[in-house]
Amino acid sequence: MASPIPxxxxxxxxxxxxxxxxxxxAGSGTLVSGVLQPLGGPWxxxxxxxxxxxxxxxxxxxxxSVTTTxxxxxxxxxxxxxxxxxxxxxxxxxxxxxxxxxxxxxxxxPQLFDVNAASGDINGVNxxxxxxxxxxxxxxxxxxxxxxxxxxxxxxxSQPLISRQAVGSNMGAFSMRVNDANNNVVYSGVPHNLSxxxxxxxxxxxxxxxxxxxxxxxxxxxxxVGSISTGQAEYLIPGAFSTTKETLADIQVFLRxxxxxxxNTGLASYPVCELGEVFGQFHFPIFDQxxxxxxxxxxx
Numbered sequence: 001m002a003s004p005i006p007x008x009x010x011x012x013x014x015x016x017x018x019x020x021x022x023x024x025x026a027g028s029g030t031l032v033s034g035v036l037q038p039l040g041g042p043w044x045x046x047x048x049x050x051x052x053x054x055x056x057x058x059x060x061x062x063x064x065s066v067t068t069t070x071x072x073x074x075x076x077x078x079x080x081x082x083x084x085x086x087x088x089x090x091x092x093x094x095x096x097x098x099x100x101x102x103x104x105x106x107x108x109x110p111q112l113f114d115v116n117a118a119s120g121d122i123n124g125v126n127x128x129x130x131x132x133x134x135x136x137x138x139x140x141x142x143x144x145x146x147x148x149x150x151x152x153x154x155x156x157x158s159q160p161l162i163s164r165q166a167v168g169s170n171m172g173a174f175s176m177r178v179n180d181a182n183n184n185v186v187y188s189g190v191p192h193n194l195s196x197x198x199x200x201x202x203x204x205x206x207x208x209x210x211x212x213x214x215x216x217x218x219x220x221x222x223x224x225v226g227s228i229s230t231g232q233a234e235y236l237i238p239g240a241f242s243t244t245k246e247t248l249a250d251i252q253v254f255l256r257x258x259x260x261x262x263x264n265t266g267l268a269s270y271p272v273c274e275l276g277e278v279f280g281q282f283h284f285p286i287f288d289q290x291x292x293x294x295x296x297x298x299x300x
Contacts, residue, residue: 010119011139014132015112016251017300041099044153047092048111048298049146052258054087055122055138056241057204059233080205083241084233085135085254086198088169088270091262093293095161097153110300111147113255116140122199128243135235135251136243138199147298164291168267170258171231172285173197174275189283195271197229204229230284231268234258259296265289 058080117136120126130136153159173192197203235254237245261267266287268274273285 009124010130012117012119012130012136014115014117015144016115016132016141016248016255039103039105040101041097042153043098043100043102043150044095044159045098046095046149047146048294049092049143050089050111050113050141050259050262050294051091051143052087052089052141052255054085054135054140055199056083056135056235057086058083058201058241059204080240082236082238084236086169086171086204086229086231087234087258088167088194088198089258089262089267091164091166091259091290091294093162093164093291095159095163097161098150102150105152107148107150109145109148111143111298112145112300114142114144115251116142122201127241130243133248133251134243134246135254137241141255145300162293164293166262166267166290166294167270168262168287168289169194169231169270169273170234170261170267171229172268172273172275172287173229174273174283174285175228189275191272191275191285193271194229194273231287232261232266255299256296259294259299261287262290262294263292263296265291 059082115132115135117130117134117139119130119136121137125137127137128134135141151159171194173194175190175192234257235250239245267289268285268287269289274288275283276286277283
């Protein structure tokens with residue numbers, strides 16, 4: 001998928017600390033006659049990375065405003081009630097056994113991140129200055145230094161050789177039919193490709209309703225309505241968005257929450273979610289993506 005960011009949009013890159021304070025001091029080697037001697041393996045090496053691709057999207061009140069005129073009732077959109085982050089994340093955790101020589105008996109480094117924030121949204125609209133304490137209207141958070149830990153390999157049960165990857169989102173896109181053509185109550189769902197809607201602000205604003213479908217009240221009322229989204233709104237900011245409403249502390253909380261969702265397998269599969277039944281009737285995205293080996297305590 002080509003980048004949705006307009007070519008004239010400025011991207012600001014800023015390092016971000018997760019707020020952790022773990023000591024990542026490397027272990028020392030062996031000194032012989034004042035010379036540090038190389039140490040042979042085998043070594044048990046762990047690595048962990050996380051990349052997040054995000055967009056801030058608008059939310060309105062549950063129902064549109066309705067104005068009665070001499071020509072009938074007219075439906076109008078309400079003001080922006082709040083904005084929140086929709087994202088997908090790619091997380092990796094790997095362990096290997098190495099036999100190289102090293103000058104230290106053990107080594108550990110933290111996982112470091114950069115926030116690459118765009119100055120404008122998909123339409124080129126700016127919402128204020130981009131600083132080290134802002135994520136802006138869209139962008140990504142990239143691991144610039146993976147977590148890495150090297151310890152002597154003993155073959156113990158605490159040193160399994162595994163490889164994990166999860167690609168998941170806090171949202172899922174799907175369509176749901178509430179009534180059939182004869183107005184009988186039925187419930188069925190069809191998943192959609194979220195990557196095709198991720199940067200469509202209008203789709204998020206109207207909760208995915210197609211033009212001409214009922215917008216007043218429950219947003220999925222009607223027959224064969226368009227695709228909608230549901231999930232877990234994160235980093236919510238009340239009212240219209242401005243970068244002046246952002247703080248570094250909020251971004252740190254967001255980053256840690258994404259990591260926790262991976263650890264607790266709390267994301268939906270991306271780009272196409274899986275649907276499950278609720279109370280044997282409604283179909284909604286299943287949030288079961290992630291792996292328990294991801295650890296936010298490795299963030300620097």
